[in-house]
Amino acid sequence: MHLAKLHDSPEIFHTLQGEGPSAGSPAVFIRASRCNLHCVWCDSDCTWNFEGTPWPHENDALPGTAKHRQSAVTCELDPAAAARLVLAFNCPRVVITGGEPLLQESGFLEMIQQIRAAQPDCVFEVETNATRTPSADFAAAVDQFNVSPKLSNSGVAESLRLVPDALRFFAHSPKTWFKFVVANPADIAEILTLRSRFGIPHERILLMPAARNTADLDRRAPWLAGICRDLGWRFCDRLHIRLWGERRGV
Ligand code: SF4
Known part of the structure:
Protein backbone atom coordinates (compact mmCIF):
# COMPACT_ATOMS: atom_id res chain seq x y z
CA MET A 1 0.00 0.00 0.00
CA HIS A 2 1.09 3.62 -0.56
CA LEU A 3 1.03 5.35 2.82
CA ALA A 4 1.96 8.85 3.88
CA LYS A 5 5.32 9.00 5.63
CA LEU A 6 6.19 11.16 8.60
CA HIS A 7 9.58 11.24 10.36
CA ASP A 8 10.70 8.27 8.25
CA SER A 9 7.80 6.09 9.43
CA PRO A 10 4.37 5.30 7.96
CA GLU A 11 1.84 7.83 9.18
CA ILE A 12 0.07 5.56 11.67
CA PHE A 13 -0.59 7.19 15.02
CA HIS A 14 -2.71 6.99 18.16
CA THR A 15 -4.85 10.04 18.79
CA LEU A 16 -8.45 11.24 19.24
CA GLN A 17 -10.82 11.35 16.29
CA GLY A 18 -11.11 15.10 15.71
CA GLU A 19 -14.12 15.28 13.40
CA GLY A 20 -17.47 13.68 12.70
CA PRO A 21 -19.92 11.69 14.81
CA SER A 22 -17.20 9.90 16.81
CA ALA A 23 -15.16 13.05 17.55
CA GLY A 24 -13.35 12.73 20.84
CA SER A 25 -13.00 8.94 20.63
CA PRO A 26 -9.51 7.42 20.91
CA ALA A 27 -8.48 6.05 17.53
CA VAL A 28 -5.52 4.86 15.52
CA PHE A 29 -5.21 6.80 12.28
CA ILE A 30 -3.58 5.39 9.18
CA ARG A 31 -3.08 7.81 6.29
CA ALA A 32 -3.18 6.61 2.68
CA SER A 33 -1.01 8.44 0.19
CA ARG A 34 -2.48 9.45 -3.21
CA SER A 44 -3.19 16.61 3.69
CA ASP A 45 -1.57 17.67 0.45
CA CYS A 46 1.51 15.64 1.38
CA THR A 47 -0.50 12.74 -0.07
CA TRP A 48 -0.58 14.13 -3.62
CA ASN A 49 1.01 17.57 -4.05
CA PHE A 50 4.33 16.21 -5.23
CA GLU A 51 7.13 18.00 -7.08
CA GLY A 52 6.46 17.93 -10.82
CA THR A 53 2.68 17.60 -10.51
CA PRO A 54 0.55 20.27 -12.20
CA TRP A 55 -2.18 20.80 -9.61
CA PRO A 56 -2.22 24.12 -7.76
CA HIS A 57 -2.41 24.26 -3.96
CA GLU A 58 -2.77 27.38 -1.86
CA ASN A 59 0.49 26.55 -0.05
CA ASP A 60 2.50 26.54 -3.28
CA ALA A 61 2.73 30.34 -3.32
CA LEU A 62 3.50 30.80 0.39
CA PRO A 63 7.02 31.91 1.28
CA GLY A 64 9.07 28.99 2.59
CA THR A 65 6.74 26.27 1.30
CA ALA A 66 7.03 24.10 -1.79
CA LYS A 67 5.55 21.02 -3.34
CA HIS A 68 6.61 17.81 -1.58
CA ARG A 69 9.37 15.50 -2.70
CA GLN A 70 7.44 12.26 -3.16
CA SER A 71 10.12 10.04 -1.65
CA ALA A 72 10.14 12.18 1.50
CA VAL A 73 6.41 11.91 2.19
CA THR A 74 5.43 8.47 0.87
CA CYS A 75 6.32 4.92 1.80
CA GLU A 76 5.22 1.42 0.84
CA LEU A 77 3.89 -1.07 3.37
CA ASP A 78 2.12 -4.38 2.91
CA PRO A 79 -1.23 -4.94 4.62
CA ALA A 80 0.15 -7.41 7.16
CA ALA A 81 2.84 -4.97 8.30
CA ALA A 82 0.28 -2.16 8.52
CA ALA A 83 -2.01 -4.40 10.60
CA ARG A 84 0.84 -5.19 13.02
CA LEU A 85 1.61 -1.48 13.51
CA VAL A 86 -2.07 -0.67 14.12
CA LEU A 87 -2.55 -3.60 16.52
CA ALA A 88 0.43 -2.48 18.60
CA PHE A 89 -1.68 0.42 19.91
CA ASN A 90 -4.40 -1.95 21.21
CA CYS A 91 -7.08 0.64 20.39
CA PRO A 92 -10.71 -0.31 19.62
CA ARG A 93 -11.16 2.21 16.77
CA VAL A 94 -9.20 2.62 13.53
CA VAL A 95 -9.65 5.51 11.11
CA ILE A 96 -8.42 4.98 7.56
CA THR A 97 -7.90 8.40 6.05
CA GLY A 98 -5.91 9.99 3.25
CA GLY A 99 -5.54 11.00 0.58
CA GLU A 100 -8.29 8.80 -0.80
CA PRO A 101 -8.29 5.35 0.83
CA LEU A 102 -10.69 3.83 -1.71
CA LEU A 103 -7.96 4.04 -4.36
CA GLN A 104 -6.30 1.20 -2.40
CA GLU A 105 -9.36 -0.71 -1.34
CA SER A 106 -7.97 -4.24 -1.65
CA GLY A 107 -4.93 -3.52 0.51
CA PHE A 108 -6.98 -1.85 3.21
CA LEU A 109 -9.54 -4.67 3.14
CA GLU A 110 -6.75 -7.17 3.78
CA MET A 111 -5.45 -5.00 6.62
CA ILE A 112 -8.93 -4.75 8.18
CA GLN A 113 -9.39 -8.53 8.00
CA GLN A 114 -6.06 -9.14 9.71
CA ILE A 115 -6.74 -6.63 12.48
CA ARG A 116 -10.23 -8.02 13.03
CA ALA A 117 -8.90 -11.56 13.27
CA ALA A 118 -6.78 -10.44 16.22
CA GLN A 119 -9.17 -7.86 17.64
CA PRO A 120 -12.76 -8.80 16.69
CA ASP A 121 -14.44 -5.80 18.34
CA CYS A 122 -12.35 -3.20 16.49
CA VAL A 123 -14.42 -0.49 14.77
CA PHE A 124 -13.27 0.80 11.38
CA GLU A 125 -14.04 4.22 9.97
CA VAL A 126 -13.09 5.21 6.42
CA GLU A 127 -12.82 8.83 5.32
CA THR A 128 -13.55 9.28 1.64
CA ASN A 129 -14.33 11.94 -0.94
CA ALA A 130 -17.15 9.72 -2.32
CA THR A 131 -15.87 9.49 -5.88
CA LYS A 150 -16.16 18.32 -2.31
CA LEU A 151 -17.87 21.61 -3.21
CA SER A 152 -16.82 24.21 -5.75
CA ASN A 153 -14.74 25.89 -3.01
CA SER A 154 -12.29 22.98 -3.51
CA GLY A 155 -11.26 24.31 -6.94
CA VAL A 156 -11.88 20.85 -8.44
CA ALA A 157 -14.05 20.49 -11.57
CA GLU A 158 -17.55 19.22 -10.86
CA SER A 159 -17.11 16.37 -13.33
CA LEU A 160 -14.32 14.99 -11.12
CA ARG A 161 -15.66 15.66 -7.63
CA LEU A 162 -19.30 14.59 -8.11
CA VAL A 163 -19.72 10.97 -9.20
CA PRO A 164 -23.47 10.29 -9.12
CA ASP A 165 -23.36 6.49 -8.70
CA ALA A 166 -20.91 6.73 -5.80
CA LEU A 167 -22.82 9.52 -4.10
CA ARG A 168 -26.08 7.61 -4.39
CA PHE A 169 -24.43 4.49 -2.95
CA PHE A 170 -23.24 6.42 0.10
CA ALA A 171 -26.53 8.27 0.46
CA HIS A 172 -28.31 4.92 0.75
CA SER A 173 -25.82 3.30 3.13
CA PRO A 174 -26.83 3.42 6.81
CA LYS A 175 -23.11 3.49 7.62
CA THR A 176 -22.56 6.91 6.06
CA TRP A 177 -22.25 10.35 7.57
CA PHE A 178 -21.89 13.30 5.20
CA LYS A 179 -19.47 15.97 6.35
CA PHE A 180 -19.30 19.14 4.26
CA VAL A 181 -16.49 21.65 4.60
CA VAL A 182 -18.08 25.11 4.53
CA ALA A 183 -16.22 28.31 3.74
CA ASN A 184 -18.94 30.78 2.74
CA PRO A 185 -22.72 31.24 2.41
CA ALA A 186 -22.76 30.08 -1.22
CA ASP A 187 -21.66 26.63 -0.01
CA ILE A 188 -24.94 26.16 1.84
CA ALA A 189 -27.00 26.51 -1.34
CA GLU A 190 -24.69 23.99 -3.02
CA ILE A 191 -25.18 21.49 -0.19
CA LEU A 192 -28.96 21.87 -0.35
CA THR A 193 -28.81 21.12 -4.08
CA LEU A 194 -26.64 18.03 -3.51
CA ARG A 195 -28.96 16.80 -0.78
CA SER A 196 -31.95 16.91 -3.15
CA ARG A 197 -30.10 15.60 -6.18
CA PHE A 198 -28.59 12.54 -4.47
CA GLY A 199 -31.11 11.86 -1.71
CA ILE A 200 -28.69 12.54 1.14
CA PRO A 201 -30.49 11.87 4.45
CA HIS A 202 -31.10 15.12 6.29
CA GLU A 203 -30.17 13.61 9.68
CA ARG A 204 -26.80 12.39 8.40
CA ILE A 205 -25.42 15.80 7.41
CA LEU A 206 -22.70 17.58 9.36
CA LEU A 207 -21.28 20.99 8.49
CA MET A 208 -17.68 21.73 9.40
CA PRO A 209 -15.98 25.13 9.14
CA ALA A 210 -13.18 25.35 6.59
CA ALA A 211 -10.26 26.10 8.90
CA ARG A 212 -6.60 25.30 9.19
CA ASN A 213 -6.06 27.01 12.54
CA THR A 214 -8.04 28.08 15.61
CA ALA A 215 -8.38 31.67 14.36
CA ASP A 216 -10.21 30.44 11.23
CA LEU A 217 -12.30 28.06 13.35
CA ASP A 218 -13.28 30.77 15.81
CA ARG A 219 -14.16 33.14 12.99
CA ARG A 220 -16.42 30.73 11.08
CA ALA A 221 -17.82 28.47 13.82
CA PRO A 222 -20.44 30.82 15.35
CA TRP A 223 -21.83 31.68 11.90
CA LEU A 224 -21.94 28.04 10.83
CA ALA A 225 -23.39 26.87 14.16
CA GLY A 226 -26.33 29.23 13.60
CA ILE A 227 -26.92 27.78 10.15
CA CYS A 228 -26.83 24.23 11.57
CA ARG A 229 -29.37 25.21 14.21
CA ASP A 230 -31.71 26.77 11.65
CA LEU A 231 -31.44 23.94 9.08
CA GLY A 232 -31.47 21.09 11.63
CA TRP A 233 -28.03 19.75 10.71
CA ARG A 234 -25.18 18.79 13.03
CA PHE A 235 -22.25 21.13 13.59
CA CYS A 236 -18.82 19.54 13.38
CA ASP A 237 -15.84 21.15 15.06
CA ARG A 238 -12.17 20.25 14.36
CA LEU A 239 -10.97 19.04 17.73
CA HIS A 240 -7.49 18.13 16.54
CA ILE A 241 -6.86 21.71 15.38
CA ARG A 242 -7.93 23.04 18.77
CA LEU A 243 -5.65 20.54 20.53
CA TRP A 244 -2.65 20.35 18.22
CA GLY A 245 -2.97 23.00 15.51
CA GLU A 246 -1.59 21.96 12.14
CA ARG A 247 0.85 19.39 13.52
CA ARG A 248 0.71 16.02 11.77
CA GLY A 249 0.93 12.63 13.44
CA VAL A 250 -0.69 13.58 16.76
S1 SF4 B 1 -10.34 14.87 -1.50
FE1 SF4 B 1 -9.50 15.11 0.58
S2 SF4 B 1 -7.41 14.28 0.49
FE2 SF4 B 1 -8.13 14.57 -1.63
S3 SF4 B 1 -7.34 16.58 -2.18
FE3 SF4 B 1 -9.43 16.89 -1.43
S4 SF4 B 1 -9.20 17.33 0.76
FE4 SF4 B 1 -7.26 16.44 0.05
Whole structure:
Protein backbone atom coordinates (compact mmCIF):
# COMPACT_ATOMS: atom_id res chain seq x y z
CA MET A 1 0.00 0.00 0.00
CA HIS A 2 1.09 3.62 -0.56
CA LEU A 3 1.03 5.35 2.82
CA ALA A 4 1.96 8.85 3.88
CA LYS A 5 5.32 9.00 5.63
CA LEU A 6 6.19 11.16 8.60
CA HIS A 7 9.58 11.24 10.36
CA ASP A 8 10.70 8.27 8.25
CA SER A 9 7.80 6.09 9.43
CA PRO A 10 4.37 5.30 7.96
CA GLU A 11 1.84 7.83 9.18
CA ILE A 12 0.07 5.56 11.67
CA PHE A 13 -0.59 7.19 15.02
CA HIS A 14 -2.71 6.99 18.16
CA THR A 15 -4.85 10.04 18.79
CA LEU A 16 -8.45 11.24 19.24
CA GLN A 17 -10.82 11.35 16.29
CA GLY A 18 -11.11 15.10 15.71
CA GLU A 19 -14.12 15.28 13.40
CA GLY A 20 -17.47 13.68 12.70
CA PRO A 21 -19.92 11.69 14.81
CA SER A 22 -17.20 9.90 16.81
CA ALA A 23 -15.16 13.05 17.55
CA GLY A 24 -13.35 12.73 20.84
CA SER A 25 -13.00 8.94 20.63
CA PRO A 26 -9.51 7.42 20.91
CA ALA A 27 -8.48 6.05 17.53
CA VAL A 28 -5.52 4.86 15.52
CA PHE A 29 -5.21 6.80 12.28
CA ILE A 30 -3.58 5.39 9.18
CA ARG A 31 -3.08 7.81 6.29
CA ALA A 32 -3.18 6.61 2.68
CA SER A 33 -1.01 8.44 0.19
CA ARG A 34 -2.48 9.45 -3.21
CA CYS A 35 -5.75 11.20 -4.02
CA ASN A 36 -7.76 11.43 -7.23
CA LEU A 37 -8.86 14.98 -6.35
CA HIS A 38 -6.59 17.96 -5.74
CA CYS A 39 -8.39 20.44 -3.51
CA VAL A 40 -6.69 23.83 -3.35
CA TRP A 41 -7.06 23.95 0.45
CA CYS A 42 -6.32 20.26 1.17
CA ASP A 43 -4.80 19.92 4.65
CA SER A 44 -3.19 16.61 3.69
CA ASP A 45 -1.57 17.67 0.45
CA CYS A 46 1.51 15.64 1.38
CA THR A 47 -0.50 12.74 -0.07
CA TRP A 48 -0.58 14.13 -3.62
CA ASN A 49 1.01 17.57 -4.05
CA PHE A 50 4.33 16.21 -5.23
CA GLU A 51 7.13 18.00 -7.08
CA GLY A 52 6.46 17.93 -10.82
CA THR A 53 2.68 17.60 -10.51
CA PRO A 54 0.55 20.27 -12.20
CA TRP A 55 -2.18 20.80 -9.61
CA PRO A 56 -2.22 24.12 -7.76
CA HIS A 57 -2.41 24.26 -3.96
CA GLU A 58 -2.77 27.38 -1.86
CA ASN A 59 0.49 26.55 -0.05
CA ASP A 60 2.50 26.54 -3.28
CA ALA A 61 2.73 30.34 -3.32
CA LEU A 62 3.50 30.80 0.39
CA PRO A 63 7.02 31.91 1.28
CA GLY A 64 9.07 28.99 2.59
CA THR A 65 6.74 26.27 1.30
CA ALA A 66 7.03 24.10 -1.79
CA LYS A 67 5.55 21.02 -3.34
CA HIS A 68 6.61 17.81 -1.58
CA ARG A 69 9.37 15.50 -2.70
CA GLN A 70 7.44 12.26 -3.16
CA SER A 71 10.12 10.04 -1.65
CA ALA A 72 10.14 12.18 1.50
CA VAL A 73 6.41 11.91 2.19
CA THR A 74 5.43 8.47 0.87
CA CYS A 75 6.32 4.92 1.80
CA GLU A 76 5.22 1.42 0.84
CA LEU A 77 3.89 -1.07 3.37
CA ASP A 78 2.12 -4.38 2.91
CA PRO A 79 -1.23 -4.94 4.62
CA ALA A 80 0.15 -7.41 7.16
CA ALA A 81 2.84 -4.97 8.30
CA ALA A 82 0.28 -2.16 8.52
CA ALA A 83 -2.01 -4.40 10.60
CA ARG A 84 0.84 -5.19 13.02
CA LEU A 85 1.61 -1.48 13.51
CA VAL A 86 -2.07 -0.67 14.12
CA LEU A 87 -2.55 -3.60 16.52
CA ALA A 88 0.43 -2.48 18.60
CA PHE A 89 -1.68 0.42 19.91
CA ASN A 90 -4.40 -1.95 21.21
CA CYS A 91 -7.08 0.64 20.39
CA PRO A 92 -10.71 -0.31 19.62
CA ARG A 93 -11.16 2.21 16.77
CA VAL A 94 -9.20 2.62 13.53
CA VAL A 95 -9.65 5.51 11.11
CA ILE A 96 -8.42 4.98 7.56
CA THR A 97 -7.90 8.40 6.05
CA GLY A 98 -5.91 9.99 3.25
CA GLY A 99 -5.54 11.00 0.58
CA GLU A 100 -8.29 8.80 -0.80
CA PRO A 101 -8.29 5.35 0.83
CA LEU A 102 -10.69 3.83 -1.71
CA LEU A 103 -7.96 4.04 -4.36
CA GLN A 104 -6.30 1.20 -2.40
CA GLU A 105 -9.36 -0.71 -1.34
CA SER A 106 -7.97 -4.24 -1.65
CA GLY A 107 -4.93 -3.52 0.51
CA PHE A 108 -6.98 -1.85 3.21
CA LEU A 109 -9.54 -4.67 3.14
CA GLU A 110 -6.75 -7.17 3.78
CA MET A 111 -5.45 -5.00 6.62
CA ILE A 112 -8.93 -4.75 8.18
CA GLN A 113 -9.39 -8.53 8.00
CA GLN A 114 -6.06 -9.14 9.71
CA ILE A 115 -6.74 -6.63 12.48
CA ARG A 116 -10.23 -8.02 13.03
CA ALA A 117 -8.90 -11.56 13.27
CA ALA A 118 -6.78 -10.44 16.22
CA GLN A 119 -9.17 -7.86 17.64
CA PRO A 120 -12.76 -8.80 16.69
CA ASP A 121 -14.44 -5.80 18.34
CA CYS A 122 -12.35 -3.20 16.49
CA VAL A 123 -14.42 -0.49 14.77
CA PHE A 124 -13.27 0.80 11.38
CA GLU A 125 -14.04 4.22 9.97
CA VAL A 126 -13.09 5.21 6.42
CA GLU A 127 -12.82 8.83 5.32
CA THR A 128 -13.55 9.28 1.64
CA ASN A 129 -14.33 11.94 -0.94
CA ALA A 130 -17.15 9.72 -2.32
CA THR A 131 -15.87 9.49 -5.88
CA ARG A 132 -15.49 5.68 -5.75
CA THR A 133 -18.15 3.12 -4.96
CA PRO A 134 -16.72 0.57 -2.52
CA SER A 135 -16.96 -3.13 -3.32
CA ALA A 136 -19.55 -5.17 -1.43
CA ASP A 137 -16.80 -6.85 0.65
CA PHE A 138 -15.19 -3.56 1.59
CA ALA A 139 -18.53 -1.92 2.43
CA ALA A 140 -19.41 -4.88 4.65
CA ALA A 141 -16.08 -4.75 6.47
CA VAL A 142 -16.26 -1.04 7.30
CA ASP A 143 -18.39 0.17 10.21
CA GLN A 144 -18.63 3.84 9.30
CA PHE A 145 -18.00 5.94 6.22
CA ASN A 146 -17.18 9.59 6.85
CA VAL A 147 -18.01 10.98 3.44
CA SER A 148 -16.87 14.43 2.46
CA PRO A 149 -18.07 15.35 -1.04
CA LYS A 150 -16.16 18.32 -2.31
CA LEU A 151 -17.87 21.61 -3.21
CA SER A 152 -16.82 24.21 -5.75
CA ASN A 153 -14.74 25.89 -3.01
CA SER A 154 -12.29 22.98 -3.51
CA GLY A 155 -11.26 24.31 -6.94
CA VAL A 156 -11.88 20.85 -8.44
CA ALA A 157 -14.05 20.49 -11.57
CA GLU A 158 -17.55 19.22 -10.86
CA SER A 159 -17.11 16.37 -13.33
CA LEU A 160 -14.32 14.99 -11.12
CA ARG A 161 -15.66 15.66 -7.63
CA LEU A 162 -19.30 14.59 -8.11
CA VAL A 163 -19.72 10.97 -9.20
CA PRO A 164 -23.47 10.29 -9.12
CA ASP A 165 -23.36 6.49 -8.70
CA ALA A 166 -20.91 6.73 -5.80
CA LEU A 167 -22.82 9.52 -4.10
CA ARG A 168 -26.08 7.61 -4.39
CA PHE A 169 -24.43 4.49 -2.95
CA PHE A 170 -23.24 6.42 0.10
CA ALA A 171 -26.53 8.27 0.46
CA HIS A 172 -28.31 4.92 0.75
CA SER A 173 -25.82 3.30 3.13
CA PRO A 174 -26.83 3.42 6.81
CA LYS A 175 -23.11 3.49 7.62
CA THR A 176 -22.56 6.91 6.06
CA TRP A 177 -22.25 10.35 7.57
CA PHE A 178 -21.89 13.30 5.20
CA LYS A 179 -19.47 15.97 6.35
CA PHE A 180 -19.30 19.14 4.26
CA VAL A 181 -16.49 21.65 4.60
CA VAL A 182 -18.08 25.11 4.53
CA ALA A 183 -16.22 28.31 3.74
CA ASN A 184 -18.94 30.78 2.74
CA PRO A 185 -22.72 31.24 2.41
CA ALA A 186 -22.76 30.08 -1.22
CA ASP A 187 -21.66 26.63 -0.01
CA ILE A 188 -24.94 26.16 1.84
CA ALA A 189 -27.00 26.51 -1.34
CA GLU A 190 -24.69 23.99 -3.02
CA ILE A 191 -25.18 21.49 -0.19
CA LEU A 192 -28.96 21.87 -0.35
CA THR A 193 -28.81 21.12 -4.08
CA LEU A 194 -26.64 18.03 -3.51
CA ARG A 195 -28.96 16.80 -0.78
CA SER A 196 -31.95 16.91 -3.15
CA ARG A 197 -30.10 15.60 -6.18
CA PHE A 198 -28.59 12.54 -4.47
CA GLY A 199 -31.11 11.86 -1.71
CA ILE A 200 -28.69 12.54 1.14
CA PRO A 201 -30.49 11.87 4.45
CA HIS A 202 -31.10 15.12 6.29
CA GLU A 203 -30.17 13.61 9.68
CA ARG A 204 -26.80 12.39 8.40
CA ILE A 205 -25.42 15.80 7.41
CA LEU A 206 -22.70 17.58 9.36
CA LEU A 207 -21.28 20.99 8.49
CA MET A 208 -17.68 21.73 9.40
CA PRO A 209 -15.98 25.13 9.14
CA ALA A 210 -13.18 25.35 6.59
CA ALA A 211 -10.26 26.10 8.90
CA ARG A 212 -6.60 25.30 9.19
CA ASN A 213 -6.06 27.01 12.54
CA THR A 214 -8.04 28.08 15.61
CA ALA A 215 -8.38 31.67 14.36
CA ASP A 216 -10.21 30.44 11.23
CA LEU A 217 -12.30 28.06 13.35
CA ASP A 218 -13.28 30.77 15.81
CA ARG A 219 -14.16 33.14 12.99
CA ARG A 220 -16.42 30.73 11.08
CA ALA A 221 -17.82 28.47 13.82
CA PRO A 222 -20.44 30.82 15.35
CA TRP A 223 -21.83 31.68 11.90
CA LEU A 224 -21.94 28.04 10.83
CA ALA A 225 -23.39 26.87 14.16
CA GLY A 226 -26.33 29.23 13.60
CA ILE A 227 -26.92 27.78 10.15
CA CYS A 228 -26.83 24.23 11.57
CA ARG A 229 -29.37 25.21 14.21
CA ASP A 230 -31.71 26.77 11.65
CA LEU A 231 -31.44 23.94 9.08
CA GLY A 232 -31.47 21.09 11.63
CA TRP A 233 -28.03 19.75 10.71
CA ARG A 234 -25.18 18.79 13.03
CA PHE A 235 -22.25 21.13 13.59
CA CYS A 236 -18.82 19.54 13.38
CA ASP A 237 -15.84 21.15 15.06
CA ARG A 238 -12.17 20.25 14.36
CA LEU A 239 -10.97 19.04 17.73
CA HIS A 240 -7.49 18.13 16.54
CA ILE A 241 -6.86 21.71 15.38
CA ARG A 242 -7.93 23.04 18.77
CA LEU A 243 -5.65 20.54 20.53
CA TRP A 244 -2.65 20.35 18.22
CA GLY A 245 -2.97 23.00 15.51
CA GLU A 246 -1.59 21.96 12.14
CA ARG A 247 0.85 19.39 13.52
CA ARG A 248 0.71 16.02 11.77
CA GLY A 249 0.93 12.63 13.44
CA VAL A 250 -0.69 13.58 16.76
S1 SF4 B 1 -10.34 14.87 -1.50
FE1 SF4 B 1 -9.50 15.11 0.58
S2 SF4 B 1 -7.41 14.28 0.49
FE2 SF4 B 1 -8.13 14.57 -1.63
S3 SF4 B 1 -7.34 16.58 -2.18
FE3 SF4 B 1 -9.43 16.89 -1.43
S4 SF4 B 1 -9.20 17.33 0.76
FE4 SF4 B 1 -7.26 16.44 0.05
